Amino acid sequence: MQDVSIRLDDTPGTLAKMGECLGRAGISVEGGGAWVVGESGFAHFLFQDGEAARAALEAVGIEVLEVRDVVVQRLKQAVPGQLGQLTRRMADAGINIEALYSDHDHQLVLVVDKPEEARIVSAKWAVET
Template sequence: MFDIEIPAPHGAKSLLGIGRALGAAGVSLEGGGMWSGSAHYLIADPDTALRALEEAGLGPAHVRPVILADLDADVPGALGRMMAALVDAGITLHVQYSDHDNRKVLVVDDAEHARAALGQH
């Protein structure tokens, strides 16, 4: 899975264009949202998404691989413990949001070490 970052300087108007372009191309958004003029979405097919956005005149878009991490959402402190593991391992976190399966989507500088820090194989 991948995170795609797309400029969204005009809020709902930007998301309208993004949603239409990706939807018409058959790209499913599996999580994400928009913050401070930048949209981030979890996608499986980055090539199709990039092509659709380019054809629609939207972008520039950037794609990065992600780590999907289970989080005990009903357990107080779970996010803090997850972030402590990343900090203790010296991992830089660039983006964090949730997917439709209640997992944390993490865009980091070193996926291999982040997976090890989080106990993933």
């Protein structure tokens, strides 16, 4: 799975244009979110093939900032504090979380500066909890 970070125009129809172009290309969004900061829209969306998503988006003039591998972790929803525990482990390991969201299967998606190290921390945390 890969995160695609995108800059979007803050105008009506921009998300529709994005979704339509991905649909035409047969590319499914697996999770993510979008928001406005200042006068620009930004988004992080999850795809099976981030480079295919990049190609489809750029073909219609949508600016792709980055395509990156992610760390995916299932939290036990009924157990309070799991997000804090996992993210504390990441911080203690010197891993910076740059974006965090959920996928369509209710899993936590982490975009981090050190994905290989984060996968190790995440796997160890999952076993211990």
